[in-house]
Amino acid sequence: MENQTRLVWDLPLRLTHWLLVVCIAGSWATHYAGIQWFPWHRRFGYAVLVLVTFRIVWGLVGTRHARFANFVAGPRRIAAYLRSGSSREWVGHNPLGAFSVLAMLALLLVQALTGLFANDEIANAGPLYGWVDQATSNRLTGWHGANSNLLLALIVLHLAAVAWYVLGRRQGLLRAMLSGRKPAGLVPAEEAISGSRPWLAVLVVLCLCAALAIAVATAPEASIALF
Numbered sequence: 438m439e440n441q442t443r444l445v446w447d448l449p450l451r452l453t454h455w456l457l458v459v460c461i462a463g464s465w466a467t468h469y470a471g472i473q474w475f476p477w478h479r480r481f482g483y484a485v486l487v488l489v490t491f492r493i494v495w496g497l498v499g500t501r502h503a504r505f506a507n508f509v510a511g512p513r514r515i516a517a518y519l520r521s522g523s524s525r526e527w528v529g530h531n532p533l534g535a536f537s538v539l540a541m542l543a544l545l546l547v548q549a550l551t552g553l554f555a556n557d558e559i560a561n562a563g564p565l566y567g568w569v570d571q572a573t574s575n576r577l578t579g580w581h582g583a584n585s586n587l588l589l590a591l592i593v594l595h596l597a598a599v600a601w602y603v604l605g606r607r608q609g610l611l612r613a614m615l616s617g618r619k620p621a622g623l624v625p626a627e628e629a630i631s632g633s634r635p636w637l638a639v640l641v642v643l644c645l646c647a648a649l650a651i652a653v654a655t656a657p658e659a660s661i662a663l664f
Contacts, residue, residue, distance in 0.1 A: 442618035443629035445528060447500040449638035451617055453492050457545070460484045461592070465585075475561045479552075482563075486549035487645050489542055494641050500630045502529035510535045526608045528619070528628050537595055544588045551581040567657030 460481045467478035496505040510518075510532035518532040530538060554569050555578040556562040566574055602608045613619050617633075 441621035442616075443621050443624040443626070444617050444632075445502050445619050445624060445628075445630065446613060446617040447503060447630060447633035448617065448635060449491075449495060449633060450499065450503045451614055453488050453495070454614060457485065457488050460488065461545075461588075472557070472559065472561065475557070479564065482549055482552045483649060485545060486553075487642065487649060489545045489549060490645050491638070491642055492542060493546075494645075495638065498637065498641075500632075500634060501628070502630065505539075508535045509539065526606075526619075526623050528624050533598070537591075537598065540591055541588075541595065544584060544591060547584050548581065548588055551577045551584065554578075555581045564653040565656045 464478060464481040464485065467474040467481060495503050498504075501507055508530040515532045515536055527534075553563040553565040554574050556566055556574050558575075558578075562574070569577070599610055602610050609619070
């Protein structure tokens with residue numbers, strides 16, 4: 438049993454997690470790299486929007502531990518978890534981790550959606566800028582900037598929490614998020630998942646990409662004269 442493992446995190450979930458890491462880092466890098474990098478900033482924004490939306494859909498139709506119904510906890514459960522100080526490793530997300538997932542998804546969704554309508558007051562605008570007036574775009578641009586600060590703070594807290602669980606409590610969170618597997622002694626047989634449903638994940642992603650492409654292609658063209 439010591440060397441046996443059981444599958445907990447499916448492949449689409451793990452890919453979404455690590456691709457979000459890359460795309461968020463890319464979004465920040467291209468934002469500060471200069472105006473010539475705006476096309477790549479936009480592409481990373483598209484990717485974040487598709488990935489976050491996929492994660493939300495996957496939380497409804499995905500595998501056992503990916504589903505919101507399996508791990509979302511209310512304030513009382515979170516408070517009880519914090520008071521208990523328990524060091525046991527949960528099969529899926531613990532109550533505090535569940536709150537972090539929801540908060541991260543919410544902020545990333547706001548960031549990606551506001552970016553679709555934002556502008557830099559120079560020469561670049563989001564792909565859906567043409568659907569709103571200048572005042573609305575400026576307001577959404579302000580939210581885009583403010584939300585990025587909240588997102589950065591949450592990411593720092595997330596990294597600190599991961600470091601605490603990995604280094605302080607010796608839990609294999611990173612290893613599990615890479616392989617998807619945890620020691621069999623921590624995962625009852627009935628709580629392990631049998632597969633990753635990759636074809637369903639591919640279908641969901643293709644539908645989301647098609648919907649985004651249609652929305653961008655049919656949006657009114659923004660006139661540079663409006664800046």
